[in-house]
Amino acid sequence: MTSSKASANEQNSPDRPYHHGDLRRAILGAALDVIAADGPSALSLRGLARRAGVSHAAPAHHFKDRAGLLTAIAAEGFGLLATTLREATGLKEAGVRYVRFARDHPAHFQVMFAPELLRTGDLELTTARALAGDALREAVAAVPPGGRGTDARLAGVAAWALAHGFATLLLGHNLDGPVGERDPEEVFRELAGMLFRHAE
Amino acid sequence: MTSSKASANEQNSPDRPYHHGDLRRAILGAALDVIAADGPSALSLRGLARRAGVSHAAPAHHFKDRAGLLTAIAAEGFGLLATTLREATGLKEAGVRYVRFARDHPAHFQVMFAPELLRTGDLELTTARALAGDALREAVAAVPPGGRGTDARLAGVAAWALAHGFATLLLGHNLDGPVGERDPEEVFRELAGMLFRHAE
DNA sequence: GCTGCAATCTTGTCAGTGACAAGTTTTGCA
DNA sequence: TGCAAAACTTGTCACTGACAAGATTGCAGC
Numbered sequence: 001m002t003s004s005k006a007s008a009n010e011q012n013s014p015d016r017p018y019h020h021g022d023l024r025r026a027i028l029g030a031a032l033d034v035i036a037a038d039g040p041s042a043l044s045l046r047g048l049a050r051r052a053g054v055s056h057a058a059p060a061h062h063f064k065d066r067a068g069l070l071t072a073i074a075a076e077g078f079g080l081l082a083t084t085l086r087e088a089t090g091l092k093e094a095g096v097r098y099v100r101f102a103r104d105h106p107a108h109f110q111v112m113f114a115p116e117l118l119r120t121g122d123l124e125l126t127t128a129r130a131l132a133g134d135a136l137r138e139a140v141a142a143v144p145p146g147g148r149g150t151d152a153r154l155a156g157v158a159a160w161a162l163a164h165g166f167a168t169l170l171l172g173h174n175l176d177g178p179v180g181e182r183d184p185e186e187v188f189r190e191l192a193g194m195l196f197r198h199a200e
Numbered sequence: 201m202t203s204s205k206a207s208a209n210e211q212n213s214p215d216r217p218y219h220h221g222d223l224r225r226a227i228l229g230a231a232l233d234v235i236a237a238d239g240p241s242a243l244s245l246r247g248l249a250r251r252a253g254v255s256h257a258a259p260a261h262h263f264k265d266r267a268g269l270l271t272a273i274a275a276e277g278f279g280l281l282a283t284t285l286r287e288a289t290g291l292k293e294a295g296v297r298y299v300r301f302a303r304d305h306p307a308h309f310q311v312m313f314a315p316e317l318l319r320t321g322d323l324e325l326t327t328a329r330a331l332a333g334d335a336l337r338e339a340v341a342a343v344p345p346g347g348r349g350t351d352a353r354l355a356g357v358a359a360w361a362l363a364h365g366f367a368t369l370l371l372g373h374n375l376d377g378p379v380g381e382r383d384p385e386e387v388f389r390e391l392a393g394m395l396f397r398h399a400e
Numbered sequence: 401g402c403t404g405c406a407a408t409c410t411t412g413t414c415a416g417t418g419a420c421a422a423g424t425t426t427t428g429c430a
Numbered sequence: 431t432g433c434a435a436a437a438c439t440t441g442t443c444a445c446t447g448a449c450a451a452g453a454t455t456g457c458a459g460c
Contacts, residue, residue, distance in 0.1 A: 019408060019455060039316035041241055046446060055410045057449085062408090065448070113372050116239030157366075157378045158391045162358070165365025172313050178357045191358045195395050219426060219437060246417060255439045257420085262437090265419070 024062040026052045028076070031069060035107035040070065040117055070111050071119045077108030078128035085135035091155075092192045094139035095163040099188050102167035109171065113164075136160065143196065155196075162195055163188070224262040226252045228276070231269060235307035240270065240317055270311050271319045277308030278328035285335035291355075292392045294339035295363040299388050302367035309371065313364075336360065343396065355396075362395055363388070 020026065030051045034043050045066060046056045063069035081101050088094035102109040111117065118125065140156035166188050169175050179187050220226065230251045234243050245266060246256045263269040281301050288294035302309040311317065318325065340356035366388050369375050379387050 017455090023408080039314070041317060044446065045448095056446090057411080058409055060448075113368070113374070114239070115372055117241060153378050154387070154390055155394070157375065157387070158362070158394050161365035161369060161391060162362050162395075163365065164369055165361035165363065166357075168313070168368055169361060169364055172315055174313070175357060178353050187354070187357070190354055191361060194355070194358050195362075197397065217426090223437080244417065245419095254437095256417090257440080258438055260419075 020052065020054055020058075023052060023054060023058060027059050027062060027069070028073065031073060032105075032107040035073075035110060040111055040114060043070075045069070067117065067119045070114075070117045071122045071125050073108060074112045074118050075122070075124040075128040077105060077112045078125070078132045080105060080108065081112075082128065082131040082135045085132065085139060088139055091139050091143040091159055092189065092196060094136070095159055095192050096185050096188060098160075098163040099167045099170070099185060102171060103184065106171050109167065158195055159192070162191060166191065220252065220254055220258075223252060223254060223258060227259050227262060227269070228273065231273060232305075232307040235273075235310060240311060240314060243270075245269070267317065267319045270314075270317045271322045271325050273308060274312045274318055275322070275324040275328040277305060277312045278325070278332045280305060280308065281312075282328065282331040282335045285332065285339060288339055289342075291339050291343040291359055292389065292396060294336070295359055295392050296385050296388060298360075298363040299367045299370070299385060302371060303384065306371050309367065358395055359392070362391060366391065 027048050030048045031043060034047070043066070045059045049056045049058050052058070059069065063072055081098070084097045084101055085094050088097050120126075137156065140152055140159065143152075143155060166175075166184075170179070170184055175184075227248050230248045231243060234247070243266070245259045249256045249258050252258070259269065263272060281298070284297045284301055285294050288297050320326075337356065340352055340359065343352075343355060366375075366384075370379070370384055375384075
């Protein structure tokens with residue numbers, strides 16, 4: 001083991017400059033790769049450092065520790081989600097974008113909803129999360145009040161639960177059977193149609 | 201640190217018998233406690249061994265390794281879930297039971313849907329999962345075909361996604377605001393009502 | 401241009417962990 | 431009774447996260 005593949009520009013290049021250039025981004029990118037492939041538990045700060053060709057303690061300068069790195073990823077995720085939700089036209093479309101986000105950014109998505117891995121009090125994280133929450137509430141407010149007793153808050157919870165559950169099961173390969181070859185977004189549109197039959 | 205609280209009957213009792221009696225169950229129980237409190241990433245085989253008052257390598261005899269322990273927990277979880285789903289009368293009630301299961305067995309629930317922590321090919325696991333899947337499909341089949349174009353398979357996915365999403369968000373404390381003091385099961389009943397308006 | 405300071409990265413180290421190997425004690429059964 | 435398997439222990443290794451202290455570099459202000 002040890003230095004199995006110090007192939008190309010890995011870490012042993014003696015002419016490597018002292019300063020990486022954008023180590024923070026490099027670490028984040030590598031972390032997203034690892035998490036998407038094998039989950040957050042497979043993440044090793046030292047492994048990321050090796051990938052980026054820096055010393056084992058370099059990541060700590062940018063993220064303090066493991067929780068710091070994951071918190072940064074979660075915050076970035078909530079920011080991306082807020083942006084994409086804000087561009088949606090209606091609630092159903094917001095749901096579709098929610099599912100699309102989970103598929104496009106599986107690593108972010110996983111980490112965002114793993115609070116035990118995060119520094120939950122972090123300012124960046126809480127503000128980003130609040131932004132995403134606002135975007136979701138806006139989408140809910142846009143839906144016209146339907147049948148009797150349709151509480152807006154409840155409708156929001158229903159939409160969120162449906163989208164979140166679908167996305168989660170999808171990422172966990174629990175819907176490979178039922179969904180099969182079909183486009184997941186298309187399937188989700190049908191599900192959302194079942195939930196909000198009256199509105200559109 | 202080190203031996204901060206070797207208080208009562210922990211591990212230093214010199215009269216402790218060589219055989220624990222039911223170490224397997226003790227380790228499982230301790231693991232469930234830890235996971236429910238701090239998530240699977242906080243799990244340490246050595247920590248569990250300390251809790252049970254046995255040597256650091258004792259757990260390996262029953263579970264082989266970390267993945268083995270978590271796989272055993274997941275299999276147990278699917279078994280419990282299958283049992284509880286089978287007792288449900290209709291699809292909505294099955295959903296309620298799904299949510300209740302997640303709240304009653306949060307550790308099981310988390311591990312069951314964290315495939316990257318499991319030995320996915322394990323026989324016990326796959327059979328238990330199949331049992332739970334059968335129970336879910338049975339509940340779906342029981343629902344009368346509703347409005348035009350109501351695909352049974354799709355209805356099943358919708359119900360699963362809604363229940364799974366609600367349960368997941370609930371466990372992650374993402375619904376503390378919207379649900380508030382209300383009984384989560386009651387709230388879920390309303391959500392399920394929105395999804396299957398026609399059937400009851 | 402030079403100087404000093406802060407940001408960035410390195411080296412060194414420590415305790416904790418999972419996994420494995422090999423030995424010891426106990427149980428249960430022929 | 432004796433013996434094989436089950437249950438557990440001791441010892442060890444590579445790896446990891448965290449921390450401390452030092453080296454290198456970029457840069458702002460003079």
